[in-house]
Amino acid sequence: MLFLAGCSTSTNQTIETLGYVFHKDDDIVLTSAQLRKIPYASAYIKVGDLPQALVVLAYANGQRLSWMSADGVMFVTEHGRLVKTIGLPNDLRYLGYLDKDPLKIARLDKQPSMVWYSVAEWSQKYTSGYPLSMHYRTVDSAVLEVMDEPYKTTIIEEFVTASPSDEKWKNYFWIDEKTGQVRKFKQQLGPSLPVIEMIFLKPYSS
16 A cells, blocks of 8 residues: 655655654654644654654555655564664665564563564675574563553563674563554664664554
8 A cells, every 4th residue: 555655745745844854953752733733654763873753654565564754764664563674874674584573473462482583684784684583571561651642561672683693682662551562662773783763653544
């Protein structure tokens, strides 16, 4: 399904008129009323030390959602996980075995003891397909405020090991205790790469 493609001029006007520039000096923080006026599903995103930006849904193909910033950077998610980027200095260009992703096939807030094996590729380094193993545990619970609405969430830690470098890092997912949806994540893009934080604001409805 296509949302913003084919009408990119309108999309850019919508974003730029409201002043949502990806490389602003300050974090973008909008009121709930401002967010509700945006005619697309939207999310906050923060890449490393860059200011928080707003992204809007550009495309949807089932649960594969492509979010676009005002300067054309694309972030692709599936079931609340970042699976691809386009326009960053070192893009995540492939993440494999998504059909086995615990975020898709199980309620991690109910079954945190799962293990997942995947393969990833990046545009500048580690391009040959690096094996990843992921282990999970529950670390906390929190009430997440999104557009003035409180959501009870369970925070799941994902411990990632990349082979053959044996580099390790941790990702975090805030899972809605009522629906099982990911409301927020902090996900490292890859070995020695920035952490990307994303908070889903106006959800996509298929």
